[in-house]
Amino acid sequence: MVVRCFVGLFEVVVEDLLGRIGRLRTRSGKVVETPAFLPVINPIRQDIPASWIAENLRAEIVITNAYILYKRLRNEVLEKTVHGILEFNGVVMTDSGGYQILEYGEVDVGPEDIAVFEEAIKTDIAVPLDIPTGLSSREQAVESVEKTLRNLETTIRILAERSEKHALWVGTVQGGVHLDLVRFCAEKVREMGFDMYALGSPTPLMESYRFSKLFEVLFTAKSTLGYDKPLHLFGAGHPMMFAFAVALGVDTFDSASYYLYAEDDRYMTGTGTIRLDRLDYLVCECPICSNITIEELKKLPRKERVELIAKHNLYVCFREVAEIKQAIKDGRLVELLEIKARSHPSLYQAFREVVLRKDIVEVMEHHTPLYSRRGINIYDDLSLKRPEVRRARRKLLENFFKNREVEYALLLPINLNISKRRLEELLSKHGVKEVDILLYGGPYGLLPLELRYTYPFAQTEFPKHLSCEEDVVETVVQQIRESRYRNILLLEGRGVYIREAAKKIEEKLREVGVKVEVLYIDRES
């Protein structure tokens, strides 16, 4: 007897923001590491064969279309299975006819036919026939959600009649840009008991660079569906937004862009696409770009040129995913977002809106580990909203400053090197006995001297201008107001920014009625 140790279909290994490294196990026991990018394979043309992608990019998972297989290769795929047709032994996900409905308006099969067919061709991950909303009106969106939910119920009923399932079944959430419909659909899908979830039809949002809306839709779906099962994003488009999708809770995503862009002579980079006629250098070291010059590429016959650009584009997509996974392991996904946000102003705008949304960052903080093996780099006011900073500030406030019963607080510049002897002299000169020594000028507000070598304070790097950022000064004022210090001594520092910080702290404290005595460093020495 074979005993299979089955600990569940999805296991989260490491989290960062809402992104996670996970292990997705199929019913046949194959395991895929997530987040995973699924190249879309056209089962008829196989322009870039799945076997090439597996061999050259170590792809563990691809997606193809069950509806096209049903219409064009039914008997052959029933005989050979979908893996046989694709000549690919990894994990295969099959989309239903949803994409065709989005493109052509309708398909001529029912959800029952597709469900039975997907099981019969031994697909590993199966999508029921859903009705994409696209960018339709509210009325049409309501209709697509209702039809999708009816189809999902039919699929669940068909599957329940079978003694065994081969595939992991995916519940698709529709609703387009209508957040209440997305939430409603996600609630219903969650109740149905699917193995995985997917968010449908965001492609039109991406094509029109409406990233803010896309992220809102994603967060709405994810927060309603919960965090226990994997979420797939259909049509993830350009690699510059992969990191954002992952940071908002997407575990797997597919895209046909690598080929569609290539057909249009568009060469992908990590931050955008460049039209071949405007490209003067091959800005990539992938095996394709390393073996050809830009002049040679431009002169190739169309078919060969498209194939090479598509292969290069695939390398870019896979490299992006590797970078995202490394960032999650290092606990610096937010820093990757900060870099990627600079790819396009709309993406930057959307990133800003995500970071400033209290409900989103609260959930992200909950899923971000308490420690990371890499330090924390802070660049600007947006970095100050990242989970580690929020958390450290809150803990300082709750565990240190709140109702602190010490008479004196001595505020020292964070960049000051002062010996213990000099510090004692300074305190006795001012008749101070009971005192908290607090460092100002760092991103966390005031830092108690005794915590300066602990995480995350010692591991944080930040530019000097941040010392006098309004957000930082406000934090200092809040910390002082929560405490019960009766005397504040502030030692002015050296350097433009730290002096500016001292000045602002003094002004703000006086504004709220806190008395500050400023000591000048040169007069103290």
Ligand SMILES: [Zn+2]
């Ligand atoms: Zn390349």
